[in-house]
Amino acid sequence: MSAEARYRALKGMxxxxxxxxxxxxxxxxxxxxxxxxxxFQEIRTPVAESTDIFVRSIGETTDIVExxxxxxxxxxxxxxxxxxxxxxxxxxxxxxxRLFNLPSPQKFYYMGPMFRYERPQSGRYRQFYQTGVEAFxxxxxxxxxEVIAMLGRLLGxxxxxxxxxxxxxxxxxxxRPGYKEKLLAFFGNRLEGLCADCARRYRQNPLRxxxxxxxxxxxxxxxxxxxxxxxxxxxxxxxEGLQRLLDLLGLSYAVxxxxxxxxxxxxxxxxxxxxxxLGAQNAVAAGGRYDRLVREFGGPETPAVGFAIGMERIxxxxxxxxxxxVPAPDIFIAxxxxxxxxxxxxxxxxxxxxxxxxxxxxxxxxxxxxxxxADRIAARHVFIIGEEELRSGIVRWKRLADSSQGEVALSxxxxxxxxxxxxxxxx
RNA sequence: GUGGGCGUAGCUCAAUGGUCAGAGUACUGGACUGUGGCUCCAGGUGUUGGGGGUUCGAGUCCCCUCGCCCACCCCA
Numbered sequence: 055m056s057a058e059a060r061y062r063a064l065k066g067m068x069x070x071x072x073x074x075x076x077x078x079x080x081x082x083x084x085x086x087x088x089x090x091x092x093x094f095q096e097i098r099t100p101v102a103e104s105t106d107i108f109v110r111s112i113g114e115t116t117d118i119v120e121x122x123x124x125x126x127x128x129x130x131x132x133x134x135x136x137x138x139x140x141x142x143x144x145x146x147x148x149x150x151x152r153l154f155n156l157p158s159p160q161k162f163y164y165m166g167p168m169f170r171y172e173r174p175q176s177g178r179y180r181q182f183y184q185t186g187v188e189a190f191x192x193x194x195x196x197x198x199x200e201v202i203a204m205l206g207r208l209l210g211x212x213x214x215x216x217x218x219x220x221x222x223x224x225x226x227x228x229x230r231p232g233y234k235e236k237l238l239a240f241f242g243n244r245l246e247g248l249c250a251d252c253a254r255r256y257r258q259n260p261l262r263x264x265x266x267x268x269x270x271x272x273x274x275x276x277x278x279x280x281x282x283x284x285x286x287x288x289x290x291x292x293x294e295g296l297q298r299l300l301d302l303l304g305l306s307y308a309v310x311x312x313x314x315x316x317x318x319x320x321x322x323x324x325x326x327x328x329x330x331x332l333g334a335q336n337a338v339a340a341g342g343r344y345d346r347l348v349r350e351f352g353g354p355e356t357p358a359v360g361f362a363i364g365m366e367r368i369x370x371x372x373x374x375x376x377x378x379x380v381p382a383p384d385i386f387i388a389x390x391x392x393x394x395x396x397x398x399x400x401x402x403x404x405x406x407x408x409x410x411x412x413x414x415x416x417x418x419x420x421x422x423x424x425x426x427x428a429d430r431i432a433a434r435h436v437f438i439i440g441e442e443e444l445r446s447g448i449v450r451w452k453r454l455a456d457s458s459q460g461e462v463a464l465s466x467x468x469x470x471x472x473x474x475x476x477x478x479x480x481x
Numbered sequence: 482g483u484g485g486g487c488g489u490a491g492c493u494c495a496a497u498g499g500u501c502a503g504a505g506u507a508c509u510g511g512a513c514u515g516u517g518g519c520u521c522c523a524g525g526u527g528u529u530g531g532g533g534g535u536u537c538g539a540g541u542c543c544c545c546u547c548g549c550c551c552a553c554c555c556c557a
Contacts, residue, residue: 117555175551184557251554316556337557364557390515421515429517440515454517
């Protein structure tokens with residue numbers, strides 16, 4: 055690379071530049087509107103927390119905590135970590151600020167960067183952005199359904215309707231241990247057939263064997279006990295209730311008993327949205343219920359459910375379906391000579407005072423090159439000020455789309471700019 | 482952490498081990514002395530990612546290194 059590129063962004067971290075940034079802003083605006091309709095309010099928490107907050111919530115033996123966190127000591131020797139996900143911080147804040155004293159349920163959303171020290175690949179970054187929600191206080195399946203429905207609305211609001219929703223229930227502290235036993239028993243006498251990774255999973259997190267991609271393991275797990283057949287009565291009725299509500303809303307989804315979550319804190323409902331056109335990292339959004347986490351953080355027994363959307367991944371999907379809308383100036387002012395340049399400078403200010411986007415050409419450059427530049431940046435209209443115009447106190451205008459031209463008084467040019475834009479918007 | 486692919490102009494890419502590393506595009510100017518797009522003409526740009534080695538000679542072959550990409554793992 056050239057000599058100027060001595061300083062680079064860190065591995066797995068990217069600049070978001072125009073025109074991409076317009077896509078991001080469009081998504082964020084659409085999302086905020088949907089959040090408003092569902093009564094979710096924004097919450098902003100710090101990007102760093104005490105390390106133990108993440109260890110406690112995500113789970114000591116998860117990959118995230120064991121090897122993917124950006125952990126460091128501050129100058130006082132405290133162990134801090136950059137947040138690898140959003141839920142832990144929001145739960146910490148919920149408890150610390152005693153938000154459980156406010157009317158229940160309390161519903162929050164956040165948008166912001168997360169950090170995981172992983173090997174980057176398509177759709178996976180070390181700093182990545184998540185938009186997530188957390189709804190506290192309701193144990194009812196209605197809240198699960200509401201949150202899932204909102205996720206569908208969010209994705210639909212930006213033109214991504216045709217995605218696959220999968221739901222599952224992974225039970226609770228009453229029924230999951232028993233199921234785990236059955237699973238261990240099932241794979242216990244099939245250990246030789248499992249891949250090396252699954253042999254490890256057998257000891258660390260046997261549920262993970264269920265979504266291994268190795269053909270031999272896929273084969274071998276046929277007939278393995280399904281979590282959905284081993285739920286306790288409460289979990290089963292919750293899960294069935296959720297499905298009835300999703301049906302009521304007309305949402306299409308698939309029950310996938312093999313869908314497992316990577317974080318320890320989930321209970322009962324889990325769900326995931328995937329896309330077929332994203333490569334290996336195909337999860338667009340994922341979430342679930344976590345009824346014990348608030349209690350573990352020292353708050354009162356408070357059921358909760360939430361999800362997070364991977365922003366880079368939906369940006370990628372939107373990229374595939376449509377190009378970004380690049381904003382363009384309303385008026386480009388071309389001028390020739392010193393006095394005309396001065397008038398163009400003043401006129402640009404007057405136009406901007408009216409809320410329009412005005413750009414100026416270089417008065418020392420030829421009109422031709424100024425016109426070319428106006429065309430390149432897709433300006434809708436060009437104002438031309440030269441010697442002739444100054445003498446007669448006028449400004450020529452030209453609409454680039456159809457080459458129509460006219461002239462207006464210099465003193466009225468700023469107001470004319472407003473009218474011209476109105477005309478081109480309505481036509 | 483493991484495996485594979487790729488690094489040549491701002492961008493997209495050429496160049497059987499052999500002169501001075503090229504083309505398109507973009508940019509600037511001109512043809513059109515004050516009017517964009519289309520066409521034509523002219524102009525500049527490179528530590529061939531970096532370092533070492535083989536060779537009379539390396540963008541090309543070998544080794545090391547850095548970076549990017551993809552996959553595994555894991556996950557949004």
